[in-house]
Amino acid sequence: QIIQLLPSLFLPQVLQGRRVLITAGPTQEAIDPVRYISNHSSGKMGYALAEAAANMGAQVTLVSGPTNLAEPVWSNRIPVTSAQQMLNAVEQASHDHDIFISCAAVADYKVKDVAAEKIKKSQHQMSIQLDRNPDILATIAQQIEKPFCVGFAAETNNVIEYASGKMQRKNLDMIIANDVSNKDIGFNSSQNAVTVLWPDGQQSFAQMDKSALAEELIRLIAKQFEQTRSN
Template sequence: LAPKPLAGKKLVITAGPTQEAIDPVRYISNHSSGKMGYAIAAAAQQLGCRVELVSGPCNLPSPYGVNRHSVVSAQQMLDTSLSLVNNADIFIGCAAVADYRAADQAQHKIKKSQATMTIELTRNPDVLASVAALDKRPFTVGFAAETQDIEKYALDKMQRKNLDMIAANNVALTGQGFGADQNALQVFWPQGKQTLELADKTALATKLMLLIAEHINKK
């Protein structure tokens, strides 16, 4: 039998995009496929974790043995995450949460009339930072999608959001990151860093979870 280095640990992980309604038929969203988050959820389950997957809308099957909680908006992702994070050992924010939502949701479909129109946007809550700010917080891991100065921005984000670890990827490179089946990660924690070379998201997810397993006990 394979060793289960994370046996008995509880993981809460966000994945996928969020959708922010503008009116009953339209929304603001992004191109996140959810693949990385689902791969991490599956890998963590294989390594022995009890996994609560808080997922925005995406077309992926629920990984074996994982409890999936489907949400739509950033606010729902926050509420669901906070309701699950009690007693969690690890929280991973892998979702591409929409930064803004429509300030007002129209009750009925907005009709086209004028040549231009303006939609006022309101900043969404930060799910990851909210979990990291809890008194009894789990080992909290964030993601950073960057196009340049990866280390600088990742370290800044880790500090600003009070994270235990951050996994950064370069979304400017083709064939990895958003929508792709492969990814490469530069992982940082307050005392060190490690590069996880380009690999299938499944293999990469296992490596990331093993790295987290090494660190949670040091916390």
């Protein structure tokens, strides 16, 4: 714990006294008791943001889907499996948090009829019916007394344009756009490069380690959050 404590001695305590809620990782949507649908999110970016926020003075709640990552020392981690469980945990926590950073790769769809018993492989072909999952970030951002809401947009083309539209449509305070057509960054990688948009500005960050990027992002989020509050 001594080694983990060191960074906070050198980082500006820009989130001192603030409560930050972060989601990370994928969700798993059950097909039956043994099978599920998921995605390749490693959770690294969300965990790096949780650590950076804690090191900059915040009290952090990390709602995490299934990952292989160790629990960060200073965050209260709430483990969840499905998108619905993640929504429940986030809705319950959002009211007493100042900032919400939605970094999880939430499954867009869940299985319509989850089987209680393992499905037998009787047929040569099969189909799984899917229903849309709730949009966790949009749900929180539509609350009347909402926290400062930060989203991510992982796109393959027209990245800035699409991210800007998503920010407006979902009523976000900030959106972090990354181009996932570049295989060197993003999902499962330890590096990332992003452009951050907010209603009256934007800033790009060149490719760097996710932990270094997380510190830059938390500084920027803290700055915009304080500006919004002083308006």
